[in-house]
Amino acid sequence: MRPLSHVLVTIVLVAMTAEAAPPVRHEFGRLPDGRPVGATRLENAHGMSVTILDRGGVVQALHVPDADGRTADVVLGFDDLDAYRRAHPYVGATIGRFANRIAGARFVLEGRPWVLPPNEGAHQLHGGPEGFDQRVFEAVPSSGEEAPSVELRLTSPDGDQGFPGALELRVTFRLLADALRIDYEATSDAATLVNPTHHAYFNLAGEGDVREHELWIDAEAFTPVDAELIPTGEVRPVEGTAFDFRQPRRVGDRLGAHELRATRGYDHNYVLRGEGLRAVARLRDPESGRRLVVETDRPGLQLFTANGFDGRLLGKGGRAYGRHAGLCLETQVWPDAPNQPGFPSAVLRPGETFRSTTIFRFPSD
Ligand code: FUC
Numbered sequence: 001m002r003p004l005s006h007v008l009v010t011i012v013l014v015a016m017t018a019e020a021a022p023p024v025r026h027e028f029g030r031l032p033d034g035r036p037v038g039a040t041r042l043e044n045a046h047g048m049s050v051t052i053l054d055r056g057g058v059v060q061a062l063h064v065p066d067a068d069g070r071t072a073d074v075v076l077g078f079d080d081l082d083a084y085r086r087a088h089p090y091v092g093a094t095i096g097r098f099a100n101r102i103a104g105a106r107f108v109l110e111g112r113p114w115v116l117p118p119n120e121g122a123h124q125l126h127g128g129p130e131g132f133d134q135r136v137f138e139a140v141p142s143s144g145e146e147a148p149s150v151e152l153r154l155t156s157p158d159g160d161q162g163f164p165g166a167l168e169l170r171v172t173f174r175l176l177a178d179a180l181r182i183d184y185e186a187t188s189d190a191a192t193l194v195n196p197t198h199h200a201y202f203n204l205a206g207e208g209d210v211r212e213h214e215l216w217i218d219a220e221a222f223t224p225v226d227a228e229l230i231p232t233g234e235v236r237p238v239e240g241t242a243f244d245f246r247q248p249r250r251v252g253d254r255l256g257a258h259e260l261r262a263t264r265g266y267d268h269n270y271v272l273r274g275e276g277l278r279a280v281a282r283l284r285d286p287e288s289g290r291r292l293v294v295e296t297d298r299p300g301l302q303l304f305t306a307n308g309f310d311g312r313l314l315g316k317g318g319r320a321y322g323r324h325a326g327l328c329l330e331t332q333v334w335p336d337a338p339n340q341p342g343f344p345s346a347v348l349r350p351g352e353t354f355r356s357t358t359i360f361r362f363p364s365d
Contacts (some may be wrong), residue, residue, distance in 0.1 A: 020044055020175075023141035023148045028060070029081025031136075037081055040141050040150040042175040046364065047071055050180055052173050055095025056133045057152050058084060059173070059200050061316070062180060064362045069108055069287055072206030072220040074290065074362075076306075076326045088313065089306075090199040091289075093133035094171055094290035095126045097156065097163050098346065099197035100269070100302060100335035103230045109164065109347065114160030121228060130159030131171070132196070145272045147181075149174040158190065164351070165190035179361035186354040194354045195333045195346040201306055201326030202292060202360075204285035209324040210305070211252025216282040217245040217301065219270035223334055227262060231336050231343075235271055243268060248282070250254050250307060251327065265307035265324065269300045269335050277357055281329050294329050295359040302330035331358045 021043045039060065043049040047065040052351070054059065062075045072365045078084055079091050084091075105118035119129040126133065137152035149172055156167040165188035174181040184196045193282035203210050222243045238244040242257035243266075255265055272280045278299055281294040305327045310322040335341040348354045 020143070020146075020148050022143040022152055025139070025141060028055075029082075031055075031085075035136070037136060037261065038139055040139055042148040042173070044175050044177060046145070046177055048175060048178070048362070049171065052139075052150055052152070053081075053084070054139045054152065055081065055136045056084060056092075057137055057171050058092040058133075059198070060092060062200070064204075064290060065364070066290045067364070070288070072204070072288065072290070073316065074202055074204050074206055074292070076201040076203065076315050077320055083314075088091050089308070090126055090133050091113060091201060091315075093199045094152070094196065095199050095330070096132035096169065096194070097127050097161065097167060098124070098193050098195045098334045098338075099126055099164055100195070101125050101230055103336045103339050105162070107193070109193070109338070114162060114164060123228065123230065124161075126199075130161060132156070133199070137171070144174065147176050149173045154268040157270055163192050165192035165348075167192060167194065167348075169194075169196070171196070176359075178364055179359050181357065181359045184354065184356045186348060187350075187352070188348050189350050191347060191349045193338055193346045194348045195337070196356070197302075197330040197332045198358060199328055199330060200360070201328055202283065203326040204283060204290040204292060205288055207319075209322060210327050211250065211255070211324055212286060213251050213327070214248040214284045214286065215245050215251050215303075217270050217303065218249040218273045218278075219301070220246070220273060221271040223271065223300075225268065225335075229263070229267060229335075231293070231334065231340060232268070232341065233340050235342070238270075243270075248284070251324070255305070255324070256309045263307060265305040266303040266327075267305070267307060269302050269332070271334070272296075272299055272301055275299075277359075280331070283327075283329070290362050293359075293361040293363060294331065295357075295361060296331035297357055298331040298333065300332045300334040302328065302335070304328040304330065
């Protein structure tokens with residue numbers, strides 16, 4: 001017989017934790033060599049759930065209720081592993097080592113030049129031809145004390161995609177009461193670059209496109225780019241341009257502006273105000289009332305409005321993803337930082353631990 005106090009403690013503990021269901025693991029698919037790829041589903045007591053794939057650290061689905069409790073899947077994605085293995089524009093993926101572009105796929109670090117395999121013309125984009133979006137991470141699910149989570153672990157060997165140093169990366173996805181929190185942690189045995197991000201395409205309506213979504217970005221300036229999307233080094237005020245989201249504006253309002261002609265929409269880095277973990281962007285779908293607040297400790301945010309989508313990309317449930325079917329809010333160090341003297345640093349040195357947090361919050365009030 002257990003003492004009554006023990007039984008009572010057990011009952012209280014069960015009652016306290018009854019809210020957050022433990023993570024559920026399932027097989028999402030198999031790689032050509034037969035290796036299974038797992039998925040972790042996290043769920044909270046407020047009607048939210050998220051599915052995270054071991055391959056690519058992909059957020060495959062993210063269900064969020066609106067004010068009336070109607071739930072929609074607010075990220076673009078695919079139904080099966082084969083679709084993720086085919087070429088696609090980083091849909092829902094964890095990006096590393098270096099998000100966005102490194103001009104000429106080269107940089108100098110501590111006086112030594114490094115040459116990387118390019119994968120966008122002469123440049124390297126999103127970590128190279130075999131970036132972290134294509135890796136199978138080790139998944140460690142946890143019920144957590146307050147929120148269920150899954151930690152994805154990856155060892156990126158010395159020389160991986162041309163980068164120096166063996167990098168140990170941990171990305172923890174945690175489902176809070178009203179948010180998906182992503183924590184990155186990395187160490188390296190040699191000086192290297194680290195600039196991970198998350199490449200979810202959000203659509204708060206769960207259908208159609210995001211032209212009617214209202215967006216606010218806490219940035220007075222952005223980093224203009226050349227024809228190959230490489231920053232010119234300039235930091236330009238958003239005032240009087242199509243880039244100005246200091247007051248909430250419909251995403252579609254200025255998509256036809258001359259400044260966006262070359263990119264056919266937004267594909268630009270914002271210079272975020274402030275420091276530390278702070279709210280940097282807000283997105284709202286007027287139809288459903290669903291809202292997203294992006295909080296991050298990063299200095300930059302890439303707004304990408306799925307400009308090249310043309311309906312040929314078939315997503316979940318066979319839905320054709322057309323132009324502006326979703327938008328990315330990629331928290332990051334500014335693009336090409338390693339080659340731009342005035343830009344924030346992405347250098348990680350041995351003995352240091354890189355830590356960074358981004359929260360995608362869906363306020364319910
Ligand atoms: C964003 C953009 C790129 C690219 C990719 C799929 O990060 O900066 O231009 O199209 O997404």
